[in-house]
Amino acid sequence: MPTANHADSMDAIYRTQRHIYDLTRKYYLLGRDRLIDDLAPPPGGLVLEMGCGTARNLIVAARRYPHAQFLGFDISEAMLENARASIMRAGLSDRIQVTKGDATAFTPRRLFGIGRVDRVFCSYTLSMIPGWEQAIEAGAAALAPGGRMHIVDFGRQQGLPEWFARGLHAWLDRFQVSPRRDMEAVVRQVAHERGLLVEHRNLYRGYAQYAVVRG
Template sequence: MSEAARLMDRMYRRQRHIYDASRKFYLLGRDAMIAELQPPVGGSVLEIGCGTGRNLVRIARTYPEARCFGLDVSAEMLDTAGRAVARASLGHRIRLARGDATAFDPAALFGEAAFDRIVISYALSMIPPWNAVLAESAGHVAPAGALHVVDFGDQARLPRPARWVLNRWLAGFDVTPRHDLPRALSEMARQARRRVRVRQLFGGYALHGVIEWDHGPM
């Protein structure tokens, strides 16, 4: 087991039981991102860092013809996700696997070469080699697909005291907003000659970025 896996398991061994109840108040923008996914009928959706499975269950219910997959490095979180999937009676449509988001083989884990939509929700701010996760994820997007990222934003329009409190609080959970994320997404799209959209939400509290492979070269 990698050091990253040990750290995540240690962090979430107890937190996983209250994760969804506590995080729903501040992991903003997730449901709006899910509403925009619009995978093709029968298409595939992979969530990187799927955690408790909350997003995957919502994606599967929103798009009943989609095939859903979840990857996480934490066995503790995958146990919770498996229970959530079973409670929702979605085990036939959601597959989970343990793996390192910086380097994984989707064919070996899921029997899939690529995915129509890949989602990364509030995971990059918890993974130190987050640029490697972005690059690895982009490499597994299908030719007519899209990569969606939602995470903490640039905080540009938040009052200074609010920014200070937010960042002190996040630091207590080993969460680091990636203020360079818009540039990284734009550079990745430029190199791949694809379109990118980045929106700061709620005064910069959250960010939703999309790289689209379905419009052809720019």
């Protein structure tokens, strides 16, 4: 899907959903806070979220790591309106910067005028991005030496009842969300090409999957 069409599609879905997004998603976007706890950026480090949505994760992370600076981008301007308002209410405008961007074709320099970042993370984002493989490549390319990329998203639900997986997929289809069954393989391939290491694990009986790419 062309970038402009995807942006329009996301705006159409979340123009109203954005107002209840954080309240409803906390019940099934499992593993987000675990990812944030693992970030541990260095003092003065730069942390970038791909697909920041309402900035919920950025705000939680900025409070968790007051010594770091945070950047985020999203393809949906509707979501970014909420993000900017939430950041201002949280009193974190001096430490969190967000802008519009496409995860499949971004660089930190193009979006924020900086070279590379110490941490990149994406939380339940790849399952919404056409061309998500390119997003993984772009995220890895944005890492400074010694940096890490953290990814959490829907898993294969292999340890859960079949009826549950069917119901979950039917619900996610309503929001153009497609769990990436081969995410681990793609992450490992990208890491191999860049000489990076990968840790991958399944969470909650396969409900979610969590990958960390590091130098």
